Amino acid sequence: xGFKAELAARAGQVDAFLAGxxxxxxxxxxxxxxxxxxxLAGGKRLRPVLTLTWAGLLGLDRExxxxxASGLELIHTYSLIHDDLPAMDDDDLRRGRPSNHxxxxxxxxxxxxxxxxxxxxxxxCASGLARGLPADRxxxxxxxxxxxxxxxxxxxxxxxxxxxxxxxxxxLDELRTMQAMKTGALITAACLCGAMLSGAGPEDxxxxxxxxxxxxxxxxxxDDILDVVGDQKALGKPVGxxxxxxxxxxxxxxxxxxxRRLAGVHADRALSSLAxxxxxxxxxLRDLARFIVHRAF
Amino acid sequence: xGFKAELAARAGQVDAFLAGxxxxxxxxxxxxxxxxxxxLAGGKRLRPVLTLTWAGLLGLDRExxxxxASGLELIHTYSLIHDDLPAMDDDDLRRGRPSNHxxxxxxxxxxxxxxxxxxxxxxxCASGLARGLPADRxxxxxxxxxxxxxxxxxxxxxxxxxxxxxxxxxxLDELRTMQAMKTGALITAACLCGAMLSGAGPEDxxxxxxxxxxxxxxxxxxDDILDVVGDQKALGKPVGxxxxxxxxxxxxxxxxxxxRRLAGVHADRALSSLAxxxxxxxxxLRDLARFIVHRAF
Numbered sequence: 001x002g003f004k005a006e007l008a009a010r011a012g013q014v015d016a017f018l019a020g021x022x023x024x025x026x027x028x029x030x031x032x033x034x035x036x037x038x039x040l041a042g043g044k045r046l047r048p049v050l051t052l053t054w055a056g057l058l059g060l061d062r063e064x065x066x067x068x069a070s071g072l073e074l075i076h077t078y079s080l081i082h083d084d085l086p087a088m089d090d091d092d093l094r095r096g097r098p099s100n101h102x103x104x105x106x107x108x109x110x111x112x113x114x115x116x117x118x119x120x121x122x123x124x125c126a127s128g129l130a131r132g133l134p135a136d137r138x139x140x141x142x143x144x145x146x147x148x149x150x151x152x153x154x155x156x157x158x159x160x161x162x163x164x165x166x167x168x169x170x171x172l173d174e175l176r177t178m179q180a181m182k183t184g185a186l187i188t189a190a191c192l193c194g195a196m197l198s199g200a201g202p203e204d205x206x207x208x209x210x211x212x213x214x215x216x217x218x219x220x221x222x223d224d225i226l227d228v229v230g231d232q233k234a235l236g237k238p239v240g241x242x243x244x245x246x247x248x249x250x251x252x253x254x255x256x257x258x259x260r261r262l263a264g265v266h267a268d269r270a271l272s273s274l275a276x277x278x279x280x281x282x283x284x285l286r287d288l289a290r291f292i293v294h295r296a297f
Numbered sequence: 298x299g300f301k302a303e304l305a306a307r308a309g310q311v312d313a314f315l316a317g318x319x320x321x322x323x324x325x326x327x328x329x330x331x332x333x334x335x336x337l338a339g340g341k342r343l344r345p346v347l348t349l350t351w352a353g354l355l356g357l358d359r360e361x362x363x364x365x366a367s368g369l370e371l372i373h374t375y376s377l378i379h380d381d382l383p384a385m386d387d388d389d390l391r392r393g394r395p396s397n398h399x400x401x402x403x404x405x406x407x408x409x410x411x412x413x414x415x416x417x418x419x420x421x422c423a424s425g426l427a428r429g430l431p432a433d434r435x436x437x438x439x440x441x442x443x444x445x446x447x448x449x450x451x452x453x454x455x456x457x458x459x460x461x462x463x464x465x466x467x468x469l470d471e472l473r474t475m476q477a478m479k480t481g482a483l484i485t486a487a488c489l490c491g492a493m494l495s496g497a498g499p500e501d502x503x504x505x506x507x508x509x510x511x512x513x514x515x516x517x518x519x520d521d522i523l524d525v526v527g528d529q530k531a532l533g534k535p536v537g538x539x540x541x542x543x544x545x546x547x548x549x550x551x552x553x554x555x556x557r558r559l560a561g562v563h564a565d566r567a568l569s570s571l572a573x574x575x576x577x578x579x580x581x582l583r584d585l586a587r588f589i590v591h592r593a594f
Contacts (some may be wrong), residue, residue, distance in 0.1 A: 027448040031456040082411060106384035111456050115448035119417040122443030125436050135432035136360035139422050146419030151324040151412035159408050161330040
């Protein structure tokens with residue numbers, strides 16, 4: 001199987017779980033519709049796939065990690081809904097469709113996000129109980145996830161992004177910190193939590209973390225590059241929207257060529273942290289690191 | 298010690314923990330300020346006090362339950378911040394001060410709420426690790442909390458509240474369901490989680506749940522009554538704001554006298570579920586049930 005088919009197969013396992021995970025839970029119909037509109041809108045399922053693959057690489061069957069991994073997609077989805085709100089990035093389009101508040105109104109979009117964030121933690125905790133994972137592993141992994149998703153991670157990164165938007169003279173260090181919090185923390189936690197759920201020891205944990213951090217940086221640099229040179233249809237949003245909004249990006253700060261070089265450096269770091277591993281999960285993680293960077297060329 | 302002094306002492310234990318729990322965590326300064334503005338604005342700390350007291354009643358030292366209990370106050374606080382937003386209830390005042398978005402702007406208020414909700418789960422999970430509570434108890438309690446706070450509970454109740462606001466002819470059943478989700482679920486979970494953390498058996502758990510449910514209904518009915526007959530200064534918001542916003546309330550549907558009678562019926566149910574217990578924690582829970590209803594007279 002080629003990499004894209006393999007990615008689709010792994011994402012498909014997540015999609016199948018997501019399709020049912022909010023149903024039959026007594027949610028008001030309108031709220032459920034708004035939550036599923038964004039959750040089931042496709043997407044690469046990158047974060048849960050990373051969790052599943054790291055869990056699998058270190059010896060846990062993927063099925064056991066599936067509810068926890070899917071929780072990461074709920075968190076990612078809520079963050080997109082809230083980031084798109086008029087008071088935040090004010091985006092009308094997401095993945096080529098009206099953004100959540102354009103479709104359902106602002107109140108519903110805020111609540112759909114709140115609901116997804118809360119259910120994410122419910123899923124992660126319940127997964128320990130339902131799938132026979134040791135409770136202390138699940139508790140530790142959920143703590144790591146909360147730290148990565150919260151005010152010291154993703155939410156804090158979005159706050160810095162709002163603060164920096166339109167500010168002239170932002171430096172590369174500030175951009176790095178902001179992106180590491182806004183995008184990097186959750187991607188890193190996705191890898192680390194997969195390893196934690198499998199009961200990995202400190203060396204494997206630090207490799208999972210290093211891989212996640214490197215892939216997260218590469219991913220964000222490439223995202224910045226695609227906003228300059230990408231294809232609107234593939235992106236699902238207008239090209240050049242970062243610049244139009246006065247957001248700092250790697251290409252704006254260091255140029256396109258240097259951005260591509262940096263993305264490559266981080267992809268290589270990701271590959272280094274995989275050196276001790278072999279087998280299909282390790283191959284998939286290698287291909288993923290390469291794939292992320294190739295999108296920028 | 299009289300009931301009010303006892304309540305203040307128990308709330309004080311929570312306040313002391315809350316005052317430090319967000320500091321030194323690497324949150325961006327502006328975001329931390331917005332989160333603490335609402336979290337440290339006072340309030341009765343009803344939910345964490347219920348958790349601590351049920352934990353204490355059933356044999357756990359209160360100090361062990363403190364981080365978990367405080368997580369409930371973070372969840373309650375986030376819900377107030379988001380409910381006050383212009384797209385939701387559009388309230389300018391909260392506890393006699395400008396609401397969060399009036400003080401910090403909408404984007405910050407949305408993110409402060411998101412941050413508080415996420416940190417709440419971080420606190421609850423970390424509490425198991427830090428305070429030596431058995432991991433499976435913490436995991437079960439956190440699952441219960443997530444269900445109560447999410448789209449099948451508090452978030453779903455707020456969605457129904459938005460849907461029902463201004464709709465004529467709302468029935469008592471719809472009002473009851475909406476309020477049970479919006480306010481009742483978290484108060485019930487506060488009691489139940491305290492009992493769960495202490496390792497209680499099924500009979501104690503069902504008494505904690507029954508007490509929480511009854512107190513939650515009484516509390517909401519009294520809240521509706523106070524919106525009609527209360528004192529603006531004590532409420533921290535204008536009297537009559539429910540009616541002005543077209544929100545259904547118990548007094549509007551069944552009249553003031555019947556509302557008072559119903560509040561009394563639910564307080565009595567709360568007292569019944571405490572029948573097997575004695576000692577200072579049981580006395581405090583009895584006084585609390587009576588106190589909630591006396592506010593309405």
